[in-house]
Amino acid sequence: MEQQKYDVIIAGAGPAGTTAATLLAQYGHSVLLIERDQHPRFHIGESMLPMSETVMQRLGIDWETGNLKKSGADFIDEVSGRHTYFPFQGKYRTFQVERSVFDKRLFDNAIENGVIARQQEQVVNAQCSASRVSIETDKAQYQGRYFIDATGRDTLMGKKLRSIDKIKNLGKFALYKHYKLADNNAANELFKHGNIKILLSSIGWIWCIPLTDGRLSVGLVVQKNTSGDLKQAALFEQSLQASPYMSELLIAAQTLSEVQIEADFSYRNTQRYGQRFACCGDAAGFLDPVFSSGFFFAVKTAEFIADQLHKGLASGKEGDEYLHQQGDAFYQKGFKTMHLLIERFYCSNIVENLFFESDRQLDIKEEIVALLAGDLWQEHNSFQQGLLTGRSKTDW
Numbered sequence: 001m002e003q004q005k006y007d008v009i010i011a012g013a014g015p016a017g018t019t020a021a022t023l024l025a026q027y028g029h030s031v032l033l034i035e036r037d038q039h040p041r042f043h044i045g046e047s048m049l050p051m052s053e054t055v056m057q058r059l060g061i062d063w064e065t066g067n068l069k070k071s072g073a074d075f076i077d078e079v080s081g082r083h084t085y086f087p088f089q090g091k092y093r094t095f096q097v098e099r100s101v102f103d104k105r106l107f108d109n110a111i112e113n114g115v116i117a118r119q120q121e122q123v124v125n126a127q128c129s130a131s132r133v134s135i136e137t138d139k140a141q142y143q144g145r146y147f148i149d150a151t152g153r154d155t156l157m158g159k160k161l162r163s164i165d166k167i168k169n170l171g172k173f174a175l176y177k178h179y180k181l182a183d184n185n186a187a188n189e190l191f192k193h194g195n196i197k198i199l200l201s202s203i204g205w206i207w208c209i210p211l212t213d214g215r216l217s218v219g220l221v222v223q224k225n226t227s228g229d230l231k232q233a234a235l236f237e238q239s240l241q242a243s244p245y246m247s248e249l250l251i252a253a254q255t256l257s258e259v260q261i262e263a264d265f266s267y268r269n270t271q272r273y274g275q276r277f278a279c280c281g282d283a284a285g286f287l288d289p290v291f292s293s294g295f296f297f298a299v300k301t302a303e304f305i306a307d308q309l310h311k312g313l314a315s316g317k318e319g320d321e322y323l324h325q326q327g328d329a330f331y332q333k334g335f336k337t338m339h340l341l342i343e344r345f346y347c348s349n350i351v352e353n354l355f356f357e358s359d360r361q362l363d364i365k366e367e368i369v370a371l372l373a374g375d376l377w378q379e380h381n382s383f384q385q386g387l388l389t390g391r392s393k394t395d396w
């Protein structure tokens with residue numbers, strides 16, 4: 001067993017783990033960050049929200065370099081011909097990022113800030129007692145004062161504590177693929193604005209995310225049961241062919257990957273913190289990606305936890321099992337808001353009655369844009385208040 005005792009040991013070096021690690025190292029704490037994979041590693045989730053920019057600034061990351069600026073989100077129903085555009089015009093900017101490259105930058109930046117990192121090492125168990133944490137990996141054992149679970153959808157602590165609560169009624173699974181587009185009018189228009197396009201489909205929705213160098217991420221999120229006869233790759237291709245916009249965009253496009261699948265979608269971790277541990281990012285909860293909120297919640301929860309934990313470590317009170325109670329209530333408000341918005345997207349006529357009508361009600365449009373930008377903790381957003389006090393299919 002390694003004798004050195006770290007202030008904080010973090011499992012998982014995605015956006016959540018690297019953000020928590022960097023901020024804690026900036027505060028002067030000793031941090032060990034353990035990643036199962038090796039950066040650069042592929043990760044889906046390329047469309048970002050403006051309110052992540054404040055965290056990027058604290059990390060010292062210039063996220064304009066190498067990424068495509070995203071001006072907003074387009075929602076399109078090709079059958080009815082209706083569409084709406086939600087522009088991001090606030091003071092923060094956002095981007096479409098290639099995650100393998102960007103996550104490596106976040107990882108390298110953590111090391112530059114003094115984090116000790118191990119790669120190709122998997123955390124297999126975490127014992128958190130009143131006096132210390134003991135972390136077991138497939139290669140070694142480590143001692144520390146605090147453990148952060150940032151293992152993403154692997155949810156190390158959630159599985160250990162059996163605290164993962166699936167959320168029904170949202171998307172069921174996603175199929176996705178990457179392309180390099182040929183030079184044509186549709187492609188040029190898409191890259192000029194850099195918007196994410198959400199195309200409504202009879203079985204769910206399609207995302208269309210332009211990346212740099214003419215590359216494109218396309219995904220199909222399936223909510224309704226399909227006939228079952230179609231193999232996943234065929235279902236994906238058939239859905240794209242049924243879309244006039246995608247058919248035009250993909251003329252002469254080069255395929256860069258096979259169709260990939262991500263299933264078991266949305267869930268909450270009902271035990272996100274406890275004695276000497278806290279979970280951040282997807283390890284705390286994951287929502288259907290229709291409003292691109294995953295990366296934002298990852299870096300934001302990591303920020304909440306790092307700031308609170310710093311206070312605990314500095315005062316020797318990090319063993320208090322309620323250390324994160326207040327910060328977690330704050331997170332809950334944001335997560336619940338986004339969940340309810342997604343639930344309305346799938347289970348109500350919000351797109352038809354509100355999104356497509358929003359140019360007639362500009363005050364409501366502004367409030368929706370604020371939520372889509374990740375501005376989830378405003379005092380006076382009446383649209384958000386309506387969501388939070390309205391009915392839900394999930395018990396909160």
Ligand SMILES: Cc1cc2nc3c(=O)[nH]c(=O)nc-3n(C[C@H](O)[C@H](O)[C@H](O)COP(=O)(O)OP(=O)(O)OC[C@H]3O[C@@H](n4cnc5c(N)ncnc54)[C@H](O)[C@@H]3O)c2cc1C
Binds near residue numbers: 017049152282
């Ligand atoms: C289909 C789909 C589309 C998405 N689209 C978007 C989008 O457009 N925009 C957006 O913001 N979000 C999107 N997301 C969500 C986004 O990808 C995630 O929310 C985000 O990556 C979460 O970051 P994280 O750091 O919590 O987890 P991750 O990025 O998954 O990082 C976790 C890390 O932990 C490592 N790890 C796991 N287990 C262990 C272990 N036991 N020991 C050590 N290391 C371990 C993993 O290798 C990984 O590197 C999408 C998700 C899906 C599934």
